[in-house]
Amino acid sequence: MGDLLRLTQVAKRFSGLEVLKDISFEVAEGEVLGLIGPNGAGKTTLFNIISGILKPNSGRVVFASKDITGLPTHRVSRLGIARTFQIPQPFAEMTVLENVRATLLFSNPRPEGKLPRDAKEICEMVGLGGRLEQPAGSLSAPEKKRLEVARALASSPRLLLLDEFAAGLTLSESSWASEMIKSLSKDYGVTIVWTEHVMKILMRSVERVLVLQSGEVIASGTPAEVVKNELVLKAYFGGKPA
Amino acid sequence: MLLAELVVLGLAYGLLFGVLALGLTLIWGVMKVVNIAHGDFVIVGAYSSYWLFVLAGVHPILSILFTAPFGFGLGIIVYLGLVRRVVHAPELMSLFLTFGISTLISSLLLYIYSPNQRAISVTFPSINGLGVVLPGNVAIAAAYAVVVATLLRIFLTKTYWGKAIRAVTEDSSSALLMGINPEAVSMLAFGIGVAIASSVGSVVMLLQAVYPTGGSEFTLLAFVIVVLGGLGSPFGALLGGIVIGVVDNVASLYLPAAATPAIGFIILVIVLIVRPSGIMGAKGR
Amino acid sequence: MNRNTYKSHTSNSEMLAFGESKARRAISRTAGIGIVVLLLIVALGGAYYYTTTLGSATTSSSSGQTTTTTTTTTPYTGPTKITIGMTMPLSGSLASDGVMSLDGLKMWAASVNASGGIYVKSLNHRLPVQLIYYDDTSTASVVATDYQQLVAQGVNFLVAPYSSGLTLAAAPIAETNHLLLISHGGASDSIWSKGYKYVVGVLSPGSQYAIPVLQMLENQNSSTPLKVAFFFGNDAFSISVKTGALAFINSTSGKFSVVYNQLYDESATSYTAQLSQIQAASPDVVIGGAHFADGETIVKNIQSLGLHFKMVSLLVAPDDPHFLSDLGSLANNVAAPSQWESNLDFTHFSPYYGNITGAQFLSQFQSSFNMPPNYEAAEAYNTGLVLQRAISDSGSLNSTIVRNQLSSENIWTFYGNFQIGPTGIQSGHTMVVMQWQNGAKQTVWPRAVATSPFVYPAP
């Protein structure tokens, strides 16, 4: 399996402040990559750059051998990159079904895709079968998270970016989420990049973790390797007062 | 020489325009309400001054001592009775409400005072210097503007409540943590905004005739200036006023007189496109 | 799972299904209410229409003002009053002119009704007049609907709204319904160049306004060509005045030279910039203006800039009595072309119609409305007089007959001469020039009616 996503020396500054400094990494087709790091490490900015919401100041983003750097969001989406938002942002006045159908309507189905193309089926897949006609704005938080996934799946992604997926979920909700994510990658061949603060879930579900701190990749490896890394421990627990 | 004269004139008018816009920008900054009735409060002030002059012989400049506090009280009443209820509603709601208030004020004035234009005959000797002539009334208006801008600056930088207004404008959630009651600040800002509008009305009486429905012209002017300067920025409002004042006057040298008002709007559209948040506005959208 | 099923799914059925729950919400609940409301409106409108057309004789529920009750005599089945419909700009930018005009007409109606009405020969009856007026908010589309309302109410005659633009909006309705439309405040010449048959003016058209001023200047002995600055407002009326003035200047070879010629924005807060430019062109006289507020501002600006011209003549503003009260001594020596002045006396002309002189008009208006009239009020009053005369002379309430009658009228009233050209444009009435002198309004031209000599050049 080749690389589906490759970032080369991506850098981003906001009014002089360097949020990302020369980030480079690859994601292999079918992989589930965990992206962790303390607050302000630049994870959401990175997602925004991959999904086209922000343009990097320098560097390249290559997806499926196509340079997508600076491409507008809607085109990135149609190429097969879907994302969920940290704070769920559904179309609040539409029902659950309408949210998913709207996405299906504008998505670009891939011939080799294994994901269902039927709105109800997708909703059932994420466990929203009983909420089809409910306005999205009135869903509970975990349900909104599920809807985020449903909407992302409806756009038939090859790559799924999950932003803080488990935050705000109960433990049982979270374990559902990790099962779901595993199945997406195994059964449907979706490649996933996943940022998370609820480490218990992430670390037990991914094969590889990338640790970001202050806009730099400080470590990369299996979860077990990473938690022993000195730099990572320092990033998370800080040092003793000098 | 003519050019120099026009620039001076534009500066003087621009200062007054800027102060007019200050009231609007203050209100926007604190509560994110675009007050479409702003110009109508100018007319209320102008009529107050007119009647004070006609009935009691009070000089329009002196009548500011009445119109400003009167406007302040009126603003607080309007805020408490109406505007308060749309502060947290979508933008369109407050636009619509203040439009309703504007209709109400102008039509009440129309009903009470008849549609006739009113003017006062008070003139100050014009000022000559360096070959430039500045009409006395315009100079007085500019002096008024400088005084108000200075007073406002002192208020905003030296007093607790003035700083509170700036604090809420800059970061209302932080201001809350300082123990500042945003509701009280909104009321104060609305009161001051209307007080400024209404005292500008007194000065306008020195410069031109007014009529009950003439408020929308002032609102529009203040709008353009405020956006040009950047919504919520008092200094930007003054700068925007001066830009519009000077451009308006100087453009008449090179353009058919009737076409000069277009310049302000065209500049505004260009500024918005190049720099969406105005000259002095914060960066970003 | 079959891959092919995914591909063919997007399509219309999906879209319609998407819309369905929306549709249910949008249509079923709301359309019901919508339709009920719409029906209600149609019903209301219909009901209103019927009450106003059928019931207009019995009620004054509309704004229509019944000024007098009818004298009841033997069985008489004809109309009980002469209805005259109009809109006036009672709000909006033209409101002050509209109110002034309406007051003039109200005063005329009151005086007619006090004298028992107008005798209509074809009915062998004296009928009182009733004015039906609406506020057109200075808006042309309101004029269009309200004149249809007036037509539907079956009014006998129409009076035009104040201003040329609004008159132009009312004209096609009058024309297609064959109702006489008398214009008292629409001075633009273009009103009479459209081929309307039913539109008649009582006032001198715009093109005539500046001519007496120029004639008067021509008469002041000046060896060199007189340098004139034209500084008019940017509106239909002022532009037609300027066009007429330029045409006149071109016809008088070499007497005038136009050194400045610009229109100004009437909503501007000051004209100091342009006035400085005018000064730079060093004209002898400034001729211009448009309406009231801008006119006052110009005079104030001239004073505050310390400029001096041999004469300043403005439209409209100086003629308004407020001009003096607002400006005090600044008003002195400012001149204006005027349709009418209260100190003009035409009683020695014949046939003189209407038992009122200019001075009487002034005092009666003053006591009725507690303010002095301007010429707009006089024009409006005169509109009533002219209509009254044509009804009496033709003995008919038929607009076509009355219109034809107007063609042959050549009368004098307190407002001056009335005589129209074939298009309905006023050709008999002439403008005068007024000037403020020591706090008093004086007529200075033509010499025949002048109350005081022209002060020129201004000191």
Next chain:
Amino acid sequence: MTEPLLEVSRLAVNYGAVPVLWDISLTVNRGELVVLLGSNGAGKTTSLRSVQGVLKPKSGKVAFNSKDITALAANKVTAIGLSLVPEGRGLFATMTVEENLQLGAFSKRARKRFGENLSSVYELFPILKERKGQRAGSLSGGEQQMLAIGRGLMSDPEMLMLDEPSLGLAPIVVSKVFKVLEGLKDRGLTILLVEQNVEVSLAIADRGYLLENGKIAFEGTPDQFRANESLREAYLGL
């Protein structure tokens, strides 16, 4: 001296329909420095903001000085002596350092002791006195944090809550800030500190709470924390 100054019992908070805090109970005694630990998104900031009254809790109770302040507006909470130094500092960037400090003393109670407090803040942070006429936005990150703390102190609080004071600061600056906090504690100020930097904050804290996913997962002294795996699990999952 174990007189409770702040008592939070069974606090639950939603963002719209989203529950963020489930059931938080914690106590801060007078004179104590308590640290609230937890990974990002665990609900630390939300806890502070609900205690302060910026957010309205769904249920539960907050008592300060034995007075129920659950329904009190945030500005009034500040006025009675509980002050929050927000995450990201929340400075008024276009205003001067001194103006920021003045605004800190906005409440009537604080205004009375303005001069006194100002000189003690300047004494605590001499750099602020040097920069008093400068715009707050032009200060360095560390100076900004000191200004934020100084501004919090200007309200003459009995208790100060700080949200992530080490955020975005270089390690050397972090240790400076924490020295200041230690000093404040020594002067008798009660402090509730929210911090990601575990090591540094445990070093100065009397007690700590670990927040995980909207719930209190562990409570104890710094030593108890160090002896326990719960922290590592909460932060790194393994």
Next chain:
Amino acid sequence: MSPLKLTGFTLTRRRSAEMAVILVLLALLLVAPTFFARISVLFFILNWIVLAESFNMFAGLTGYVNFGHVVFYGVGGYVSALLMVNAHASPYVAVIAGGLASSLLALGISLPTTRLRGAYFAIATLSINEAFFVTFDSWDAVGSAPGLSLPISYYQPVVEYYVMVVVAIACVLSMYAISKSKFGIALQAIRQQEVTANSIGINAAYYKSLALVFSGFFAGLAGALAIWQITFIDPPSAFNVTITVTSISMAMLGGLGTVIGPVIGGALLYELTDLLGLSYPFIHLIILGVIIVGVVLVIPDGILGASRRVLTKVRGRR
């Protein structure tokens, strides 16, 4: 299965009732000139409905407040008037040309402005309108301040009325079609969450422009038709901000973003102003001001929203 069937049944029954009412209403509109003399009232009700609906077509669907809506009305009016006055064009051609010109203008305006948000977008569009006003006011080729007036031969109130009926129906149907189509779904998505909309593959900039083009087209038609009816156009009547604000008021009164809302709001507010103006020529504006303030304070979600609220309350009680 049976409850599904049942709802299906009631739905169709209700729908057919609605269809019947709509047909009756249409029939009434079509025969109105034979019994209703104030046909221009109906004309202007429909004209305002088109203005309010076309405002709604962009602002109601995308959530962007276009404070320069009347510029489309004005330009549509001017283009058609110029064609009729100078080229003696057929009024039908002139009206369509007016609509097309305005949609072209809408395209031009949308490109730089749709990236502005909130009050900035509102004020930018307002300024564009003012710039047009002032330019037309001093531009001799378009008649400048005196304006243009159509030859009397163009004045055919009944014909104009029927064209207006057709345009109004087309406008409301277009709004219906748009809001039910992929296009409408895109716009709704943009209004509710523009970032999410982009991230599911919706080209927000394109759809916003397209919506403004449609909005401009119908407002242009309305302007052209109004000029045909009034026979006179000048800058203050063509680019009057009050027209924008009135359109907004109408759409808000009925219910922004809905298909029927602007129809109800337009008809109601116009007729209200008309009747008030006729009955109380000196205080109708005061009443109007009170009504506007009242609407904001009492039914901020418009008649449709308010009645929906009342209905659910009533149903909830049962």
